[in-house]
Amino acid sequence: MLMLLMIGSQAQTYTPAPSNVEARHQFQDMKYGMFIHWGLSSTLGDGEWVMNNRNIKVEDYKRLLNVFNPVDFDAAKWVGAAKAAGMKYIVFITRHHDGFSNWDTKQSDWKITNTHYGKDVLKMLADECKKQGIKLGLYYSTLDWFRSDYPYETGRTGKGTGRTQKSNYASYLQFMKNQLTELLTNYGDIMSIWFDGHWDQTNPEGHADRSSRIDWKYEEIYSLIHKLQPQCMIGNNHHLTPFAGEDFQMFERDLPGENKSGLSFQTASDELPLETCETINGSWGYNITDRNYKTVTQVVQLLAGAAGRNANLLLNVGPMASGVIQAEFVDTLAAAGKWLEKYGESIYGTRGGPLTPQSWGVTTQKGQITYIHLFKQPAEGTILIPGSKLKVKQVRVLGQDTIVKFKVTKEGVLIETGNVQLAGPDTVIALELR
Template identity: 50%
Template sequence: MKRLLLTSFIYLALLRISSGQAYQPSPENLAARQWFQDARYGLFIHWGVYSILGDGEWVMNTQNIPVSAYEKLPKFFNPTAYDAKRWVQIAKNAGMKYITLTSKHHDGFAMWHSNVSPYNIVDATPYKKDVLKQLADECEKEGIKLFLYHSHLDWHHPDYFPQGKTGRQTGRPESGDFEKYLQYMDAQLTELLSGKYGKIAGIWFDGWWDQALDEHEKQARKTHVNWHLRRTYDLIHRLQPAALIGNNHHVTPFEGEDFQMFERDLPGQNTFGYNTSSVSQLPLETCETLNGSWGFDLRDQRYKSPEQIVRYLVGAAGRNANLLLNVGPMPNGEIQPEFVDRLEAVGNWLKTHGETIYGTRGGIIPPQEWGVSTKKGDTRHFLHVLKKPTTNYLFVPNFTPKVSSITAFDGKKPLKFKQQAEGLFVYLDGVAMNDWDTIIEVQTK
């Protein structure tokens, strides 16, 4: 009861805050942004009661399961093999610096002990334990930062109305009070950010797009409801000033957001049709899944190879972005060995080559046909050759800093070069080309 009263107090206080003021990130937030960019690599985890059906996290929508039937799933959710310590160790062995866990997906089920609604893993399942609390405690012990994915849309809550363009066959009433739903959402966010789960590194929103019913409105950044984003964002920043806010809305960032994300595409690309071509000056992150599904899919065998993952990670870093790589644990709480083996292989690569990724920023030249570049400080530049040139040299256009030396990163072999007005020529004689990523280090004065 005390927590609910505190939640109501905070919520009412925020109603009085004018969102007309421009968002000014706190010093803690700015420091967190820098850490986030330095981290470069994180583990995304989609896990919930939907895993029982083995058909991905959208199963409630894709199979048109009504709320009354879907509510039976928690009774079968008993993940006795869940081991938070093991999950965190998998992330660390992979070279990942943070974990983003689905606290609530579109099905509306809370993966923590919520006092706002009994529709949660402690009150509605035979497991009776708070998996988020276990993970938060283990992340703190091991120095891994924890972000929370939180769905804006909700196929379960009766006040999520109008229903939007998804989950329309779930049997929810054709009425509702959207303002009450927003109060419910903010109350649950208050629970997550009020200290029980420690320092939350950020909130990863998804679902704003559900109310943008046509492409024109989406591009205009308008929806059929008022999400009161600034009100929610102000609440988060007030509770935890360092927490970073991102929103997978697929449009240019709104005021109050701290990083920009891209779904299944690198910044500036839009092969999946989700993303805006606009790339902001905020820290960037691209998310991709290790197979073809986000949540556990029993039939999905489309596992990406370690080589593909490394090349995607390098491509993201070269565009000044992080890679958030997803796994969908099984309903018993285990992360599939097919995922673990691939993550460990990438971790082994990072043990040797991580300094060309961690703590870097996108290079001073844009992505080229041969690959990308990263830089560390003002004098160390890394050329990541992802496609072998057809010539015996690598041409780096418009590379203006004065070069003092060039070496192959593996083996440290000095390389000959020629720097002219049009760019830099790096001669590849004796360089062993690597199918994953051939790295050349350029030292400038």
């Protein structure tokens, strides 16, 4: 069934193609993806914002073209790491805020094929994703600290990169359209375009007025994408209510409904798929001093927490400049993948369960089964799954022979958890109805 959407402040309507609606359902079923922040900035080992944070001039930053040489890049290892982690899709940084293109674009010389390495990593990654059965989404920055035609005068970042020429958004818009056409024409089926940078032209998050200082002309951009690949889902990390033409809503470093990061003041959509992006340590791009590694328990509970809020988890790794994903990341992801091998039925293909998130954990649901994810024992020793005249087929602990006591009441099914032995990062009770 087609959905007619009128979302946000934009007046136009958007009717997604049937293939797009189906792609949304598939996206929600996949639940778990790998974000990969990597590029020229990785050579400095100080995160992907290093150009802005150190006020590096464009002319100085250009020297990195002679340094970046990821001879150890192996698309099969990247995709294999995602697959071993239980991830179903990858979102790759095609171009971050430093404007450097990780593919053989014809629109600029500021690209990976003009380094000593000289190869189109996106082509290799796209081919390997297809080979291993992993969907591919593409991150694309609308913000640019490098180009002078980007409206840097009204932007909040990139002030120290030495640009003096007057900006020209018409030129920059055409540049973006041309690049997006390349990405959606030369690299096979693309699951999604993941935009970032809108916030550069607004007041900071939390301000009452978050209106943009420029007209990004999203209608033109989004229409182009949906014309080239109707199934391709569009998301925009603007930290606002979704705009018309967008196919999923993202939350940066927050689960939907939370705002621990100070970035997520927006309300979660009831109509669009949701996705939380978070990183496996404290940085997005490679940071040589960042040892704030997430544990296996944190990763599993973050994934289950997202699923319990009807959202996907897009978990980031920042490979080293050499092209290698460091062992700490690979090992943690693989261990979380082992958990998914046993308990994946409670994550993949599910939607948010009948209970809002609780202090003890969350619930997910698929068909007649409600999955109760216990991160810790509930203080009361019981959990009530609401509903009237419910007929229980069985209550079981996944991976255990434990007998779970329960009783059906007027309010629902009351499950006793006292004799359930918590094991690992997330103990899952499955309540199956007839």
